[in-house]
Amino acid sequence: MVSTTPSTRMMDSVDKDLLNLIQREFPLEREPFAALGRPLGLAGDEVIRRIEALKRGRVIRQISAIFDTRVLGYQSTLVAASIPAEKLNSAAKAINSHPGVSHNYERNNPFNLWYTVAVPPDSRLGLEGTVDVLHKISGAEKTRILPTLKLFKIGVTLDMNAGATAKKEAPQYGESDRAGADRNVSDEDKAAIQALQEDIPLTPRPFDLWGRQVGLGYEDLLERAYDLQRRKIMRRFSAVLYHRKAGFRANAMGVWKVPEDRVEEVGQAFAQYQAVSHCYQRPVYEDWPYALFSMVHGRSEEECEAVLDAMGEETGLTERLSLYSTREYKKTRVRYFTPEMEAWERLYAGVLR
Numbered sequence: 001m002v003s004t005t006p007s008t009r010m011m012d013s014v015d016k017d018l019l020n021l022i023q024r025e026f027p028l029e030r031e032p033f034a035a036l037g038r039p040l041g042l043a044g045d046e047v048i049r050r051i052e053a054l055k056r057g058r059v060i061r062q063i064s065a066i067f068d069t070r071v072l073g074y075q076s077t078l079v080a081a082s083i084p085a086e087k088l089n090s091a092a093k094a095i096n097s098h099p100g101v102s103h104n105y106e107r108n109n110p111f112n113l114w115y116t117v118a119v120p121p122d123s124r125l126g127l128e129g130t131v132d133v134l135h136k137i138s139g140a141e142k143t144r145i146l147p148t149l150k151l152f153k154i155g156v157t158l159d160m161n162a163g164a165t166a167k168k169e170a171p172q173y174g175e176s177d178r179a180g181a182d183r184n185v186s187d188e189d190k191a192a193i194q195a196l197q198e199d200i201p202l203t204p205r206p207f208d209l210w211g212r213q214v215g216l217g218y219e220d221l222l223e224r225a226y227d228l229q230r231r232k233i234m235r236r237f238s239a240v241l242y243h244r245k246a247g248f249r250a251n252a253m254g255v256w257k258v259p260e261d262r263v264e265e266v267g268q269a270f271a272q273y274q275a276v277s278h279c280y281q282r283p284v285y286e287d288w289p290y291a292l293f294s295m296v297h298g299r300s301e302e303e304c305e306a307v308l309d310a311m312g313e314e315t316g317l318t319e320r321l322s323l324y325s326t327r328e329y330k331k332t333r334v335r336y337f338t339p340e341m342e343a344w345e346r347l348y349a350g351v352l353r
Helices: 006-010 013-024 032-040 044-056 085-096 126-138 175-179 187-196 206-214 218-230 260-271 301-315 340-352
Strands: 060-067 075-082 101-107 113-119 142-146 150-154 234-241 250-256 276-281 292-298 320-331
Touching: 013 032, 013 044, 013 060, 013 234, 032 044, 044 060, 060 187, 060 218, 075 126, 085 101, 085 113, 085 126, 085 320, 113 126, 113 320, 126 142, 126 340, 150 175, 150 260, 187 206, 187 218, 206 218, 218 234, 250 301, 260 276, 260 292, 260 301, 292 301, 301 320
Parallel strands: none
Antiparallel strands: 060 234, 075 113, 075 142, 101 113, 101 320, 150 276, 250 292, 250 320, 276 292
16 A cells, blocks of 8 residues: 655656656756656646655655766765664664765664765775774764675656556666776866756756856756766766665565576576666675665565565575665765864864774
C-alpha cells in the first residue's frame, strides 16, 4: 500500500510526471522551467509553483548539479561502524560534524551505523586518517572502511508511478564514464562548480542570477555546465527527493556474497535494474564477506525484497543480507572546494597524536 503522508496525498499525476522528469535531467537552458512545462502542457510559472509546493512539502530536497567526487580529486568511502546502542545518537552527532559526511544511517545489523565520507585532494589527514579520527570520536567498537573497488552504477531515480520493480534499463553512469572523465579541473571549473552545486533558484531565468553571482553571463555559465557534463566531471543536473516524503519509505542495502570470478558478471547484471540506484564492488573482511552492494528504494520492504529476490533468481546467488535504514542521521550533498573541511581537520588533528 502506498504511504498516505500529507505530501503524497496532495501530489497529483502531473506532480508525479514532473518529479520523474526532473530526477532524470533538469534542462540546462535559460528558461528551464518553461522547457520542463512543455511536455506536460504547463506554463513555466505553473512548474515553478508546483516545485515550490513540493519543496515546502519536503518532497524535493534539492535541484542542482551532481558531480563525481573522485573525478574532482576527492577521496571517498562508505564506512560501517559498530556502536554500542546507548551511544548511537552521540556517535552519529560526532560523525556528522565532518563536512564531508554526506549520508549517515542506522541500519539493522551489528554494524549499525553506516556513513559516507569524502576528503579533498589537499586533506592533511587523508581518508584513512579522517576515518580513524571519526572512529575515535564516535566511540565505535569496530570500523570497516569499504571504498568502491568498482562502480557498476550510480544514479537515483524513483519511479513515482510504478514504484520499485524488476524493470531493466541501461545505467546512467558507471565505471566507463568515471574512467573516461577529464580530471584536469581548472580554477574556472571550480568557480562554475561552486555555483552549480547549490540549490537552483526558483525564478524563470535562474542561470542569469547565478551567472551574476559569479561574474559570468548566463550563456558562459551554461556553456561551462555543458562542458563539465561533456567531460564527465558533472554526472547530471537533476533533482534529489526526500525518499520517505515521496512515498519511498524503505531503502534496502542488498549486500551479496559473490565468488570473485563472478563479481563483474553479477555487477553488470544488477546495474541493469531500474530500481537499483547504486551498485558497487567493495572489499571483504573476515567479519564482512559481502563483496557486492546494491541499493534499492521502494514504497515498502516487500517491494524492495521483490526486486532483490528477482536479482538473486537471475544470478543464482542466495547468500545476501538486506540492510534497511531504521534512522536517518544525515543526508546531504558534499559541497566542493569550500573551507569547512580544512577547519574541521585543524580542530581534530590532535586526536591522532
